[in-house]
Amino acid sequence: MLLEQVEYVRPQSLDEALEILANDDGAAPLAGGQSLTNVLKNRVASVDVLVDISALGDLAGITRTADGGLSIGACVTYDELDRSAEVRQSHWMLGEVAAHIEDQQIRNKGTIGGNCCLSDPTNNLPPILVALDAVMELRSRSGRRSVEAADFFKGYFATALEPGELLVSITVPQMPERSGAGYASLAVGADAKAMVRAAARVTLDRDHATIVDSRVVLARVAHVPTRDAEAEARLNGADATDDAVRAACAGVADGMQPITDVHGSSEYRRQMAKVMARRAVDQAIAAARGGRNGSSAGGN
Amino acid sequence: MTITSAPVTGEATKTWSGRSMPRKEDGRLVQGQGAFVDDGGMHGQGYAWFVRSPYAHARIVSIDCGPALAMEGVYAVLTGEEAKAMCEAPFFAIAPPPGSLMQEWPLAVGKVRYQGDAVAVVLADTRETARDAAERVVVDYEPLPAVTDGVAAAEPTTPLLYDEAGTNVAWHGVYDYGDVDWALENADHVVKLDRLHFHRFTSSPLECNGAVVNFNRGTGVVDVLSNYQMPMFAAMVVGPTIGVPMNKFNFVTKDIGGAFGIKIGFYPQIAALALLSKKAGRPAKWTEFRTEHMLSAGHGNERTFLDIEVPVMSDGTILGLKARAFDDAGAYLHYEPLGAVIWSQVVPGCYKLKHVRVDYTEVVTNKCPVVPNRGYSRMQHLWLVERIVDVVAHELGLDAVEVRKRNYVQPEDYPYETPNGCIYDSGDLPRSLDLALELAHVDEWRARQRELGTGSGRRIGIGIGSTLDSGTNNFGQSRIINPELPFSGNGEAAFAKLDLFGEINVNLGTTPQGQGHETTAAQVAADILGVTPEDVTVSTGFNQANNSYVGFSGTYASQFAVSGLGAVMGAAQKLRHQIVKLAAFALQAEEEEIELEGGTARVRGDEERAIPFIGLANMVYTNNAGLPASLLSECDLNARYVYVPPFEVPDTVAKTGNLTLTYASQVHVCVIEVDEETGEVKVLEYAAVDDCGKRINPLVVEGQVHGATGLGIAASLYESLDYDESGQLQEPSFYEYHVGTAMDIPDVACGDIESPSPFTPNGAKGMGEGGGAPLHAVCAALQDALGGGGAVVSESHNHWARVYELVHREPGAPRGVEVITRSGGLANDAASL
Structure with missing residues (x-):
């Protein structure tokens, strides 16, 4: 791997891990290693101690919460998300997004916690978690706190985590009845990084005709997953029709400044953000109507 | 990807050569036992x-x-x-x-x-x-200051990379065949293109x-x-x-x-x-x-074509082409400027173009040096020719299939001499195209395309890429670049040996990188020596100590089936001759009576009189007392052979000569769907018809076709190496540079035609590089999707943002193409489209 010199520890308990993280500002948690080791290999960041949390039982597993939501351990892998019957039953799209992250080898190792904590704007899971109103459960030696996903991502490789703090699990609340999620990405190739993506959740009225609540989250348009409050406001109360959705999404990303790179200009990306948002919302509506919490076509 | 194969043409064979058989080397390679x-x-x-x-x-x-x-x-x-x-x-x-x-x-x-x-x-x-x-x-x-533009680099005001050279132009030459000025004056139409750009990739x-x-x-x-x-x-x-x-x-x-x-x-x-x-x-x-x-490590050649003029007759006959080419070699001349002549192996592409003038300039820039890259230098020129043929069809309202068929070198024309003296050995391009169209179900897709109409947000495009893979170089072509160079011809060496216990070893000067040399060399040697490929051990790779090399040794430029296997055949035949001689002596028979089968030499028709190879080896290596001196001097059971293809030194002034021995052809057909809202391109169906003469191992050939197809599709849609104005590479890792993988590459329907080469020892032609056919086919499919009067596909790389721009071109924006139509050979009003 050609890493710089780095120390490696494998704590036996969550408390021990938190203790190490609290005592050493150069310590960084290592879960699946699918992002962090790349960062280290490219020498973009340097770490003194790798704290291997991958085998900690407290960070593993997916459980159903009392109110019907999910509690997902930070070290749950993409593959586990994909194959979890619990996830597929209540939050189908979350499993579907995980199923399309890179390739199988990476999905076997990469974790939901790592995907979130790196806060790389191209990462797949943050926007869908924001759209699903997920809550990040953080622990440190001195206590615990909860941060909404929408407030967790702070910038390029920056999150709300304080020094010594560790993401231990993610709570995804049960979706209201007649809800669905959607997710649309534009990428250069099948397993390439997304240029622009959008995640959405909608809740329909009893007749499946009107949108009563919505989330529209853009990713890779700004540095962090961003809810488009105006688009949501236009959708809420609107007819669940193609035209209404198109109209509601027409202003998406206006005024935002996505990056320009070899894959496309800022202007192109802004235009694509509208298309991805509309497609994600359309998917979410179809899923809500289908009655299977997010189970329409789509994915990566 | 799923692979389907058309039935193999050609008769069933009792020999090992010609059979599809799994590669001997794969067992170790897929089990982590390779030696890299x-x-x-x-x-x-x-x-x-x-x-x-x-x-x-x-x-x-x-x-x-x-x-x-x-x-x-x-x-x-x-x-x-x-x-x-x-x-x-x-x-x-x-x-x-x-x-x-x-x-x-x-x-x-x-x-x-x-x-x-x-x-x-x-x-x-x-x-x-x-x-x-x-x-x-x-x-x-x-x-x-960094120089990053391959055309601007040639300007006298541009900063210099090498002060001592006084210019950024590494080489300049004019290739002028036929009379393109006459053709442009006398053609019914002249199609002009401002600029075509072939991108960098690896x-x-x-x-x-x-x-x-x-x-x-x-x-x-x-x-x-x-x-x-x-x-x-x-x-x-x-x-x-x-x-x-x-x-x-x-x-x-x-x-x-x-x-x-x-x-x-x-x-x-x-x-x-x-x-x-x-x-x-x-x-x-x-x-x-x-x-x-x-x-x-090196990138593929980037080339810009300017001021392209194409004389066309009203029946669609293309008389030739004229263009200025600027090849961007990057910072150092690694193997360059050989690319400045290698393209001329395929001057008219697959077509009977008679009048060609290319004003060729190779420049240095502050970018990674270019090095040969699969399809080296021919691919860039073939792309130019294919874009021209395609644009001519679109601009003149002609059928892209018919224009190709009309202009193709026809089966009866072989051996066909190109305007610069290259000899196309054999082929059947019209039949290849028909087969490819059939394999890609083009009739059905045309119907779907019509049904789809406009307004669906989706467009279907169908494109053809016809290319040549010229193999076995005449290194004399380097003298067209520099007449002082002491190079000409080509060749490869091989050793065939009967070892102490009668085992057979073959080693040669090639450096296989996935082409299956151990298998095909064993197939060829097995036929000659009367054993099975399993009995033949082919050394892995190159070893100077083996002495089985010549100055040209290696694996490059689509030539193994000709020069590598030509050498193996020669060495195996020499060894066979020694084995037969020894057996005739041992069995007291005439050499003509000896046959080799199953590792034994026997007298034809007499089962009792036979000696296994181990016995013959024993006679030479460990039990040679009393053997006639003449026999010992002729039979050391170590046979070296150098295959040398028949070449002459090219005419360096006229820039003519036979530059390569064989011309395999590839006709690809691609069906794509374009998402108008995003510019995304999805390949719906893909067919590749390869004609590389006699195939030694059709399975290996098909594997090479898949590889070249995958690389070409990825290059056309995903892969590009770009520099910003300060000369920083924008895709320095796989994070930015998306390499096409099995997840991206569609199923490929493969078809085969075998037109044996009359010039090679085994009728085979070199293959493997391909001529970049997927780039041509994808560009043509895009052009088809854009429709008449739409934008012209002028870049070889078309990522989503560029396709989006092509689809949403501002009405009235310059298209970079112009058609001048004359009647009766007299200039008429320019009908600018």
């Missing part, structure tokens, strides 16, 4: 890490190796100036002046000329230490470059264990520079994880490692990092 360069090592070796420039163009003010040398475990640091002082000459230049004044040394001297240029190399006890130490080599740079071998080099100061012998694919070229270039004669080099290759021509480019690294080893007194091992590979 990084698996090898030498006693006492250190690990090397190159210090590379972050600037595209800068003066090296100073280099301080002190902090690196102070680190524990660091054996040595070698800088460019030091390396130069250890050298006898700069690397041999292929170009005449001014290109020959653009000197290159093992490491940068005085200046860096691209981002990634190596200024020093560190040797240390571990890879990690070497990398850490390289970061502590302090280089003070004075940045200079083939991304799974295994990057690597070498373990030991300069033995006692013996003067330099051992080079590497994955270099053309070892004797490296020896010829590196030897005179570092002062090592050929008989003191020992180049060895083993398994190679893909090369594609890219692994012809790293001889400077081999030279630098040899000098580093000499300085440190221990072997130097270097395994290239992926980002290092992307920055500095």
Whole structure:
């Protein structure tokens, strides 16, 4: 791997891990290693101690919460998300997004916690978690706190985590009845990084005709997953029709400044953000109507 | 991807040659038992890490190796100036002046000329230490303006990469065949295109470059264990520079994880490692990092075509073409400017173009040097020709299939002499196209395309790519670049040996990188020696100590089936002759009566009179007392043969001659769907028809077709290497550079036609590179999707944002194409479309 010199520890308990993280500002948690080791290999960041949390039982597993939501351990892998019957039953799209992250080898190792904590704007899971109103459960030696996903991502490789703090699990609340999620990405190739993506959740009225609540989250348009409050406001109360959705999404990303790179200009990306948002919302509506919490076509 | 295959044409055969059989080497390769360069090592070796420039163009003010040398475990640091002082000459230049004044040394001297240029190399006890130490080599740079545009580079006002050359033009020449001015004056239509641009990309071998080099100061012998694919070229270039004669080099290759021509480019690294080893007194091992590979291992040729004019008759006959070409060689002339002549192996493409003038300029820029890349230099020109044919059809409202068929070289025309004297050996392009159209279900897709109409947000496009894979070079073509060069012809060597216990060994000078040489060489030898391919051991890779090499040895330029197997056939036949002679003596029979079967020599028709190979080997190796001297002198059971293709030296003034021996053809048909809202392109159906003459192993051929197809599709849609104005590579890793994978590449329906070559020992033609057919087919499909009057596809790389722009072109915006129509041979009003 050609890493710089780095120390490696494998704590036996969550408390021990938190203790190490609290005592050493150069310590960084290592879960699946699918992002962090790349960062280290490219020498973009340097770490003194790798704290291997991958085998900690407290960070593993997916459980159903009392109110019907999910509690997902930070070290749950993409593959586990994909194959979890619990996830597929209540939050189908979350499993579907995980199923399309890179390739199988990476999905076997990469974790939901790592995907979130790196806060790389191209990462797949943050926007869908924001759209699903997920809550990040953080622990440190001195206590615990909860941060909404929408407030967790702070910038390029920056999150709300304080020094010594560790993401231990993610709570995804049960979706209201007649809800669905959607997710649309534009990428250069099948397993390439997304240029622009959008995640959405909608809740329909009893007749499946009107949108009563919505989330529209853009990713890779700004540095962090961003809810488009105006688009949501236009959708809420609107007819669940193609035209209404198109109209509601027409202003998406206006005024935002996505990056320009070899894959496309800022202007192109802004235009694509509208298309991805509309497609994600359309998917979410179809899923809500289908009655299977997010189970329409789509994915990566 | 799922693969379907059309029925194999040609009769069933009792021989091993011609049979699809799994590759002998695959068992070890898929079980992690291959021997790749990084698996090898030498006693006492250190690990090397190159210090590379972050600037595209800068003066090296100073280099301080002190902090690196102070680190524990660091054996040595070698800088460019030091390396130069250890050298006898700069690397041999292929170009005449001014290109020959653009000197290159093992490491940068005085200046860096691209981002990634190596200024020093560190040797240390571990890879990690070497990398850490390289970061502590302090280089003070004075940045200079970067030259990144291959056309602007030729302007006299552009900053110079090499002050001593006085120009950025490395080579310039005009290729002028027929009378293009006459054709342009007399054609019914002249189609003009302002600019076509073929982009930079690479083939991304799974295994990057690597070498373990030991300069033995006692013996003067330099051992080079590497994955270099053309070892004797490296020896010829590196030897005179570092002062090592050929008989003191020992180049060895083993398994190679893909090369594609890219692994012809790293001889400077081999030279630098040899000098580093000499300085440190221990072997130097270097395994290239992926980002290092992307920055500095070499890219494919980028070429811009300007002022293209095409004379066309009203029946769709294309008379020729005229264009200016600017090839961007990057910062150093690695193997270049050979690309400036290699394209002319296929001057008219698949067509009977009679009048061609290309004004060709090769420039240096502050970008990674270009090196041969699958389809080397022909692909760029074939893309030009295919774009021309396609645009002519679209602009004149002609059918793209019919225009191709009308202009193709016809089956009865072979052997067909091109305007520059190349001889197309055989083929059946119209039938190849028909088969490809059928395999891609084009009739059904045309119907779907009509049904879809407009307004659905989706468009279907159908495109054709017709190409040639010219194989077995006549190196005499290098003299068209520089008449002083002492090169012509080609060849390959092989040894066939009957070993002590009657085993058969074959070794040859090739460097297989996935082409299955161990299998096909065994098939060929087995037929001649009366054994099975399992009985034939073919040595892995190249080993100078085997003596089975000539100056051209290696694996490149689609030639193994001809030159490699030609050598194996010759060596096996010589060995057979010896075996027969020995058997005739042992069995008291006439040589004509001896037949070889199942590892035994027997007298035809007499089961009792037979001797197994082990018995014959025993007679020669370990039991030779009393054998006639004449027999012993003729039969040492070690047969070396050099295959030499029949070539003449080209006419360097007229720039004519037979530049390659064989011309395999590929006709690809691609059906795409374009998402108008995003510009995304999805390949709906893909067919590839390959005609490479007699196939030794159709399964291996099909594997090569899949590989070339995958690379081409990925290059057309995903892969591009771009530099910003300051000369920074924008895709230095797989994070930005999306290599096409099995997840991207569609199913490929393969079809085969066998038009045996009359010029080769076995009727085979070299194949494997392909002619970039997927790039041509995808561009043509896009053009079809854009429809009449739409934008012109003028770039070989069309990522989503570019397709989006093409689809949403502003009405009235310049299209970069113009058709001038005349009637009765007199100029009419220009009908600008």
